[in-house]
Amino acid sequence: MRKKACLFVACLMIVLSVALSVYGAPKQSTITLWAAAVTPERDQFFTEIVKKFEAKYPNIHVEYLGIPGDLVGYRQKWDVAFASGTDPDITNDFTSKQVQIGALEPLDNYFNKWADRKLINAALVAGNRSFDPKHHKLYALPYSAQPWVMWIRPDWFKAAGLKIPETWNEFFATVPKLTNKDKGIYGLSIRGGGGSANTLEMLMYSYSGIPNYFDSKGHCTINNPKNVEFVEKYLGMYNKYTPEDDLTKGWTQLAATFQSGKAAVVVHNLGSASSHEKAFGGDRSKFMAIPFPKSLKGYRQHPGLMPLGLTMSKHAKDKKAVWTFLTFYLSKETNSSYAKLYGEIPANREAADDTWVHQLPYMETGSQILTDKATRFGSNPFYLPNYTTIQTKIEPSIQMVMLKQKTAKQMLDEWAKMMEKEKADFDASLK
Secondary structure, three states: OHHHHHHHHHHHHHHHHHHHHHHOOOOOEEEEEEEEOOOHHHHHHHHHHHHHHHHHOOOEEEEEEEEOOOHHHHHHHHHHHHHOOOOOOEEOOOOHHHHHOOOEOOOHHHHHHOOOHHHEOHHHHHHHHOOOOOOOOOOEEOOEEOOEEEEEOHHHHHHOOOOOOOEHHHHHHHHHHOOEHHHOEEOOOOOOOOOHHHHHHHHHHHHHOOOOOEOOOOOEHHHOHHHHHHHHHHHOOOOOOOOHHHHHOOHHHHHHHHHOOOEOEEEEEHHHHHHHHHHOOOOOOOOEEEOOOEOOOOOOEEOOOOOOOEEEEOOOOOHHHHHHHHHHHOOHHHHHHHHHHHOOEEOEOOHHHOHHHHHOHHHHHHHHHHHOOOOEEOOOOOOOOOHHHHHHHHHHHHHHHHOOOOOHHHHHHHHHHHHHHHHHHHHHHOO
16 A cells, blocks of 8 residues: 555656656746945835835846946946846846947737836836837836926025026026125026036926927937027126036036025926935025926926936846836836935835925925926937937036126027937937
């Protein structure tokens, strides 16, 4: 009897072994994740997220690598890895170059079948599609945004009996009233050094309300008369209602001017919130984020949203497992935790409605900018390979306009010419 029992068990084991070989045992899949420009706090965040993911999906193992330093160094490392076919399955650094060289897997089929796709902010999805102007495919799942805002001193506005400007005409009328050069106090501080072109570009299109950077014939709209008008007004305030040393200021110097009580208004994104919190000791009566004033066309136009997101490598062996991680990362809990750490607005609309967002006035402002149906978004050509390079090249000319050594129209004509050549070269590369 015992022999029969043993024989039965042995046969059962054989049957199970054959069944598993035929139908497949639960297999362990390994995917790789690289995170760019991590700090110790950010590295800890990703480590914890991986642990939570693996606990929920025990059949998927994530090999995580957090890479400190700047994005230049990270991208060099990624370039080498891609050339050898060892690039990570997932990265949080999404670039137009990755799209152009065919490094990424389109996510449209996955996204369109995803039950929670409607929870992801549509404006951010559209922004990510802008990296593929020809086919409008989705190559990265957006996780957040850093809206552009004006940082103001609400206590100064209140003391002067001035309301927060809703239109650009109100803005230009308000700045002089907040200026007292004898006391070293200015209504505005302008970024005239590194990053000046990027800021100026965002502002001028917000003023003119022009939605497109190029017309049907490939002509750039940056030198449109309304943009010229804005630059004349805005840069015309330099050294009159702004500090003289604005000519060479980058963001660090601009922030110092604002935080030391020398300027009522500066322009940046929500990423500077933590710096203001620290500088003002958490006293939010002294700093406030407001949206850009309404355009000349009557609506509020925010700059196009810079594409951000998690990508799926074309080389990934288990793309289903990769997509599982991407959707986990965009779940309410995870996306909220990420955005809170990075000081950004979550892409998941439920996460963007979390208590912590509403408790921080500047985050509430950022969230409203993204979710307000009345807000329109520009179409910044982030897809152009040399888009930011052109901005850097034009910065000396911006300084010349500030010094009245060149007119606004001359500078913008120069800018438009470079943009038109870049667009023509890009279009030719797609043929």
